[in-house]
Every structure is written in structure tokens, then in C-alpha cells.
Amino acid sequence: MVRFIVTTVLITSMAVFLVISALSDRRMNQAVMHHAATVGEYWGRYMSSHISDIETLLATGVPTEDQIKSIGDMRAVANVFRFKLFDDQGRLVLISDDEFVANPQGVAPEADPDPRMVLETMKPIVSVNDGTLKPDRPDIYAEAYVPIIGADGAPLGVAEVYLDETETRAYFVDSFNGFGIIVAGLSAFLFLAPALGFIVQKERALRTQKQIEYLARFDTLTGLMNRAEFKRRFDAALAEGSLSAVLYIDADRFKSINDTYGHGVGDEFLSRLGRILSANTAADDLVARFGGDEFVVALRNINPDMILTRIHKILTLSAETFTVRERVIACSVSIGVSLFEEGKDFDELTAEADAALYAAKSGGRNQYAFYGEKMGSEIRHRNMIEARVKVATENEEFTIVYQPLVDGQTHEVLGYEALLRLKADDGTAIPPMEFIPLAEEMGYVERLGSWTIAKAIRDISEFDGSSCVAINLSVAQFRSGTLPDVVREALEAVDFAPERLEVEITESLLLIDDPSISYQIDMLREMGVKIAMDDFGTKYSSLGYLWKYRFDRLKIDRSFISGLTENPERTLEIVESVIMLGKRLGMQVTAEGVETQAQSAILTELGCDVLQGFLFGRPEALDPADATEIAVPKVVQQA
Incomplete structure (x- = not known):
């Protein structure tokens, strides 16, 4: 039982x-x-x-x-x-x-x-x-x-x-x-x-x-408010009437820190900057990171005289060097300031502070600037260009014009340099020095550069069977590591001989310590593409770059060419030295910005290989029926 x-x-x-x-x-x-x-x-x-x-x-x-x-x-x-x-x-x-x-x-x-x-x-x-x-x-x-x-x-x-x-x-x-x-x-x-x-x-x-x-x-890196939370509290402070000023803060040359030392060091700098801002603002002030290296501070209930004191302290502390992973890092900030006025909301005040920041950076690094009425028109102009760049990139509405490259002795046309152009909605030309930096900020340069390479090669291929084409390259085009593939596909699409293509890079690109850049330049050279150093002599001009990258061509900047007639004694010696250096290193030399017969004669006598400038032709479309003269000199396509 x-x-x-x-x-x-x-x-x-x-x-x-x-x-x-x-x-x-x-x-x-x-x-x-x-x-x-x-x-x-x-x-x-x-x-x-x-x-x-x-x-x-x-x-x-x-x-x-x-x-x-x-x-x-x-x-x-x-x-x-x-x-x-x-x-x-x-x-x-x-x-x-x-x-x-x-x-x-x-x-x-x-x-x-x-x-x-x-x-x-x-x-x-x-x-x-x-x-x-x-x-x-x-x-x-x-x-x-x-x-x-x-x-x-x-x-x-x-x-x-x-x-x-x-x-x-x-x-x-x-x-x-x-x-x-x-x-x-x-x-x-x-x-x-x-x-x-x-x-x-x-x-x-x-x-x-x-x-x-x-x-x-909140932002996970710095612990500061993000944009959404900042705006929520900003609107509440606005309703209370306690706002005094908005500071828009951006790190100077922050991208070079990331490129040189890596994102880990860059993140440490951003965290440090966040701590500096938190420690040097009042408890009821609002401090936020909007993204990247952009920080915004809303000062509340502060005496106008104290605003400058806060700004100077932030500028001073941010510019101090600090050590990360046994590396001494130096990076300052720039600040744009918008003072509160009755009737203005979050969008207006932050936009004004952003415009003032742009003015501060234009005036040099580690600076500040207050928003003024003139900046309002600058904001509208910038917004217009940004909108135009976006639409033109998506719809391929940019155009390419071509400036002749002529033999230094016979003045026979050897090829053309491809130069990017953009028109506003009203048909007026937007200068490259305005739309190219904005395209870089908006992340369009790599896509735009690939389109430029393919179209320029196709245009020259259809124009004649012997001319060469020179194309400027931007730092951004090297970031993804696919530039050699982009060039190879463009060449193969129209059966264009690689030796007819010359790519121009600036010294600023070479300052970036990235093995990927050297590898991509070597890949282009192995394909048969010619490599030129553009604007030689305007920046750092290290002879080590000429040895390391084995350039096929040096391009003397237009500032030296104009000096041949304006300050002939000193400039003549510099230009002659560059031409002699190029020849001894087995490189061709091109002079940009030749505008007078006198400049042309001097360069011919010095043995300069190739001449380029308004004297021989302004940038224009290859098809005479569509040719449009551009009344501005070539602007380097760079970030």
C-alpha cells in the first residue's frame, strides 16, 4: 500500500x-x-x-x-x-x-x-x-x-x-x-x-x-546633454527669461588629431573638453555636445561683463597641452557667441552662434567672435550654397571646365586641367573656395570626386585621342581606400591610357601620417598614372616628400609667377631654383597663373616645361558651343 x-x-x-x-x-x-x-x-x-x-x-x-x-x-x-x-x-x-x-x-x-x-x-x-x-x-x-x-x-x-x-x-x-x-x-x-x-x-x-x-x-562619451535634451531645457529657460548668451564651441583642427593619433585620442580630447566646460560654467548653465567636436553652452542669469571672463577661461584651458598614451597633444577651440534678445528662439540663437563661430575660425584659431547683423546674410548665403551643393550632387548638376596646359617652349597645347564649377539657382557662379569646403563638411567630396574623375576622363577621351588631363584630388577621396579602384574603373570604361592621366595632390595631404595614403599613391603610380605636387612652395615644402613619393611633376604656385613681374629679383631666384630642382630629380615642372607675355618669356628662358594661365586660355567647356568663360583663376580642389 x-x-x-x-x-x-x-x-x-x-x-x-x-x-x-x-x-x-x-x-x-x-x-x-x-x-x-x-x-x-x-x-x-x-x-x-x-x-x-x-x-x-x-x-x-x-x-x-x-x-x-x-x-x-x-x-x-x-x-x-x-x-x-x-x-x-x-x-x-x-x-x-x-x-x-x-x-x-x-x-x-x-x-x-x-x-x-x-x-x-x-x-x-x-x-x-x-x-x-x-x-x-x-x-x-x-x-x-x-x-x-x-x-x-x-x-x-x-x-x-x-x-x-x-x-x-x-x-x-x-x-x-x-x-x-x-x-x-x-x-x-x-x-x-x-x-x-x-x-x-x-x-x-x-x-x-x-x-x-x-x-x-545624454552623450555617452562626455556625459553631457545631447541636442534633444539641451533644446528641452533651453526652451524651459527661454520661457523663464533666464537666458543670457549661447556659446557655440568647436575644436580647431580636431580632424587632424583623429587622422594622426586615432579616434581613441580624439575621444579623450572631447571628454577633457567636456570636463573643462562643466567645471567652468555655473550649476544652472546648460552644457551639451551636439555631435562630433561641436559643443554648445547656454549661459543663464549672468552679468554681461562675466561672459568674456568665461570665454577667455575656456579658451585658455582648452589650449593647454595634455598627454594621452605618452603623446603630448595640443588642440585649441574657437567660440561663437550669440547674446540673447527678446523674441529669438532656439533655432535662431544657435544659428547665430554657429555663424559667429565660423567668423571666429576665419579670423584664426583659438579665437571668439560675437554675432553681428552682417552675419545674418552670411548664414543665408551659406545655407543657399549648402542646399545647392546637395541638389547638384544628387542630380549631377556640377560642370567641369578645362584650362589648357601648353609646352613651355613651343606653346603647343599638351592637355588640360579639369576644374569643377557650380552655379547658383539664379545662374551666377559660386566660387570653388566656397562650395568645395562646404561639400567636404557635408560629406559629399568623395562621391563628387569620383564623378569628376570619371567625367573628366570621358570628356577628354571624346575630345581627342592624345591630350592628357590633370585632376585635383582631395584628402577626403583617400579616406575610404578605394581611390585606385575608382580611377581604374574610369580609365577602363573608355579605354583611356593611364599615362594620359595626371592627379594633383597638395602638401596638406602628405602631412597626414596614414599608411593608406602612401599605399594608394603607390597603386596609382603602378597603374601608370602620373603624380604631381600642386602649389609647391606655398606651405611646408619638405624635400622629404619629393624623395618619399617620387613625384612626376612639380607645379609652381601662381603667387610666385605673379612675383616675377611684381618683385622680380627675389622671386626669379626662387622660381629658377625650383625648376632646377625638378630637373635634377627627373621631374617635369609646370608654372600656374601665367597671365602676361613677360612672365611667359621669363619661364621659357628658365626652361620651364609646361605653362598654364589666362594668357593661354581661360577655363571653359571643351565643346565651343557650350563654352562659358570663368572670370576667376583656378582654385585648388581640397578640403
């Missing part, structure tokens, strides 16, 4: 345990799905509120460095190991694993209607999957399709978020199994395990929510 009772109890307990396990498994899957849906929805809110210019990201599928960093921070918090982005039509635009992969066709698989359903219902779709047989998946993972909603409540797109739920489910399994054993003997506690699981899930979701909310409000 005892044996029967024991057996019955055991069988009953096992049956109860199995039933509870089956029920628990369903509840665990529900809990995991709920957790995934919660985190996925936070992701969607985070992307729309925290990632700058998300509309462009959803349209192009190409994230900026700041966007990549923000997404990386989010992935670290929420166990997101993969995600996909769909636009507001449900078309796939971006896939992220270890690297970001854009889908320029923007076509989502027809068999996957989930993104469109989410856009229609504005509700997430979640599934829990077993990844044990998939080498690139966690044991348990969830796929959550969640809407990305804009500030106006309209859907911007859909994020398909892949979440590693292995740890979450394991936590639930341990909890449910432990309580399942007790429940097998004490059925009165049947609902205790699910209740505990719900509490655990709730606590985990709450912790994740707090972390995400922090990321949505």
Missing part, C-alpha cells in the same frame, strides 16, 4: 510538473516576446528622437559616423545583435551585422509583408526563434518589427530588431523550474512562478528602459 501511495504521489507529482513545465514554456515565450516588443519599441523611439537626420538615413541607407556611434551605444545596452531598416513604403534600405550594408535598390523581399503590416497597424510584430542550429545566431533570439515614428506622429519607417534573448529565457527557465518543483507538491502555488517571471521581466524591461532613456538624453 505504501509503495502504491509513493508511486502514485511520484507519478502525480511528475504529471503535475510536466503540465506546469508545458504551461511555463508557453508563458516564458510570451514573456520573452513581451520583453522583445518592449525593447523594440524603445529602439524605434530612440532612433526617431536621438539619431540626427534619421529621415536621410532611411532614405539613403548610409549612416554617418555619429549615427553609427549612437546605434552602437544602443546595441550595447539592449542586446541588439542585428537590425534592418525599412523606409515608409516598407522597402529595405539598411542591414547591419558587424558592418553596415546599404540596399540602394530599396526593395524588400516580396515574401515578407511584415514591414508593410507594421506601417498600416502601427503595432509591433514579434517572433521568438531557436538559433541553436544557426552558427550566426544566439540560442534564443527574437525578431521584432517596430515602427519608427517621427515627432509629428507620422511613421518614418520600420526597424526589424534582432534581440539576443538567450539570457532572458534562461533566467525564466531557472525561475520556472525551481518553482515548478515546489508547485508539483503544493498546487496552491500554481501561479507563483508565472507571477515571479512577470516581475522579473518587468524589472528587466524597466532597467533597459532607463538605460535607453539615458541614451536618448
Whole structure:
């Protein structure tokens, strides 16, 4: 009898345990799905509120460095190991694993209607999957399709978020199994395990929510407010009437620190600058990092006389050298200042401070400038150029004009230099020294440079079969490491001989200590492309560069050529020395900016190989029917 009772109890307990396990498994899957849906929805809110210019990201599928960093921070918090982005039509635009992969066709698989359903219902779709047989998946993972909603409540797109739920489910399994054993003997506690699981899930979701909310409000590198949080508090201070001034702060030559020492050193400088700003502002002042090396400070309830004191202290402390990884780093900042005036809002005051910052940088480094009325027109002019550059890049509305390169002795045309030009909407020419730096800031130079290379080679190929073409290269065109491939494809597309192409680089490029740049220059040379040093003598002019890179040509800057007639004694000796140096090193020498017969005669007598300037032709289109004279000299295409 005892044996029967024991057996019955055991069988009953096992049956109860199995039933509870089956029920628990369903509840665990529900809990995991709920957790995934919660985190996925936070992701969607985070992307729309925290990632700058998300509309462009959803349209192009190409994230900026700041966007990549923000997404990386989010992935670290929420166990997101993969995600996909769909636009507001449900078309796939971006896939992220270890690297970001854009889908320029923007076509989502027809068999996957989930993104469109989410856009229609504005509700997430979640599934829990077993990844044990998939080498690139966690044991348990969830796929959550969640809407990305804009500030106006309209859907911007859909994020398909892949979440590693292995740890979450394991936590639930341990909890449910432990309580399942007790429940097998004490059925009165049947609902205790699910209740505990719900509490655990709730606590985990709450912790994740707090972390995400922090990321949505603060910069992870410096701990300062981000732009969204700064604007929220700024508007509150504006309503209180406590604002006094806005400082827009930007590091001087910060990019060179990143290029020379790496992003780790650059991040340490930004963290240090954040600490300096926090330590030298009042407790109720607002301090934020807007992105990159841009910081903004809103001074509140401060005496106007004290504004300059604060500015000078920030400039002084920021310019002090500091040591990182046994390297002594020196980097200053520039500051633009906008004083508060009644009726101005966040956008106006920050735009004014940004314009003043631009003026401060134009006047030199480690400087400050206050916004004035003249800067208002400068802002509008800059915005006009930015808009024109964006449209012209997307629609290929830039033009290329060509200036003749002539033999120094016979004046026979040997080839042409390709020069980029852009017109405003009203048809007036925008000077290259204005639109090229802005194209660099906007991240368009690499794309624009590739287009210029391909079009210039094609134009010269169609024009005649023997002329050479010279093209200026920008620092930005070397960053991705694909420049040799771009050049090779352009040459092969029209069967253009590599020796007919000459690329011009400036000394500023050579100052960057990056092995990738040397490698790409060597690759171009091995293809047969000629390499020229442009504007020789205007910057640092180290003879070590001539030895290291083995240039085919030196180009004497126009400032020396104009000096042949304006200050002939000193300039003549310099120009003659450069020509002799080039010949002894086996290089051709080109003189830019030849505008008079007297300059031409002197250069011919000195044995200069190639002459270029208005005397022999202004930059114009190769087709005479479309030729348009440009009344400005060539401006070097550089960042």
C-alpha cells in the first residue's frame, strides 16, 4: 500500500510538473516576446528622437559616423545583435551585422509583408526563434518589427530588431523550474512562478528602459546633454527669461588629431573638453555636445561683463597641452557667441552662434567672435550654397571646365586641367573656395570626386585621342581606400591610357601620417598614372616628400609667377631654383597663373616645361558651343 501511495504521489507529482513545465514554456515565450516588443519599441523611439537626420538615413541607407556611434551605444545596452531598416513604403534600405550594408535598390523581399503590416497597424510584430542550429545566431533570439515614428506622429519607417534573448529565457527557465518543483507538491502555488517571471521581466524591461532613456538624453562619451535634451531645457529657460548668451564651441583642427593619433585620442580630447566646460560654467548653465567636436553652452542669469571672463577661461584651458598614451597633444577651440534678445528662439540663437563661430575660425584659431547683423546674410548665403551643393550632387548638376596646359617652349597645347564649377539657382557662379569646403563638411567630396574623375576622363577621351588631363584630388577621396579602384574603373570604361592621366595632390595631404595614403599613391603610380605636387612652395615644402613619393611633376604656385613681374629679383631666384630642382630629380615642372607675355618669356628662358594661365586660355567647356568663360583663376580642389 505504501509503495502504491509513493508511486502514485511520484507519478502525480511528475504529471503535475510536466503540465506546469508545458504551461511555463508557453508563458516564458510570451514573456520573452513581451520583453522583445518592449525593447523594440524603445529602439524605434530612440532612433526617431536621438539619431540626427534619421529621415536621410532611411532614405539613403548610409549612416554617418555619429549615427553609427549612437546605434552602437544602443546595441550595447539592449542586446541588439542585428537590425534592418525599412523606409515608409516598407522597402529595405539598411542591414547591419558587424558592418553596415546599404540596399540602394530599396526593395524588400516580396515574401515578407511584415514591414508593410507594421506601417498600416502601427503595432509591433514579434517572433521568438531557436538559433541553436544557426552558427550566426544566439540560442534564443527574437525578431521584432517596430515602427519608427517621427515627432509629428507620422511613421518614418520600420526597424526589424534582432534581440539576443538567450539570457532572458534562461533566467525564466531557472525561475520556472525551481518553482515548478515546489508547485508539483503544493498546487496552491500554481501561479507563483508565472507571477515571479512577470516581475522579473518587468524589472528587466524597466532597467533597459532607463538605460535607453539615458541614451536618448545624454552623450555617452562626455556625459553631457545631447541636442534633444539641451533644446528641452533651453526652451524651459527661454520661457523663464533666464537666458543670457549661447556659446557655440568647436575644436580647431580636431580632424587632424583623429587622422594622426586615432579616434581613441580624439575621444579623450572631447571628454577633457567636456570636463573643462562643466567645471567652468555655473550649476544652472546648460552644457551639451551636439555631435562630433561641436559643443554648445547656454549661459543663464549672468552679468554681461562675466561672459568674456568665461570665454577667455575656456579658451585658455582648452589650449593647454595634455598627454594621452605618452603623446603630448595640443588642440585649441574657437567660440561663437550669440547674446540673447527678446523674441529669438532656439533655432535662431544657435544659428547665430554657429555663424559667429565660423567668423571666429576665419579670423584664426583659438579665437571668439560675437554675432553681428552682417552675419545674418552670411548664414543665408551659406545655407543657399549648402542646399545647392546637395541638389547638384544628387542630380549631377556640377560642370567641369578645362584650362589648357601648353609646352613651355613651343606653346603647343599638351592637355588640360579639369576644374569643377557650380552655379547658383539664379545662374551666377559660386566660387570653388566656397562650395568645395562646404561639400567636404557635408560629406559629399568623395562621391563628387569620383564623378569628376570619371567625367573628366570621358570628356577628354571624346575630345581627342592624345591630350592628357590633370585632376585635383582631395584628402577626403583617400579616406575610404578605394581611390585606385575608382580611377581604374574610369580609365577602363573608355579605354583611356593611364599615362594620359595626371592627379594633383597638395602638401596638406602628405602631412597626414596614414599608411593608406602612401599605399594608394603607390597603386596609382603602378597603374601608370602620373603624380604631381600642386602649389609647391606655398606651405611646408619638405624635400622629404619629393624623395618619399617620387613625384612626376612639380607645379609652381601662381603667387610666385605673379612675383616675377611684381618683385622680380627675389622671386626669379626662387622660381629658377625650383625648376632646377625638378630637373635634377627627373621631374617635369609646370608654372600656374601665367597671365602676361613677360612672365611667359621669363619661364621659357628658365626652361620651364609646361605653362598654364589666362594668357593661354581661360577655363571653359571643351565643346565651343557650350563654352562659358570663368572670370576667376583656378582654385585648388581640397578640403
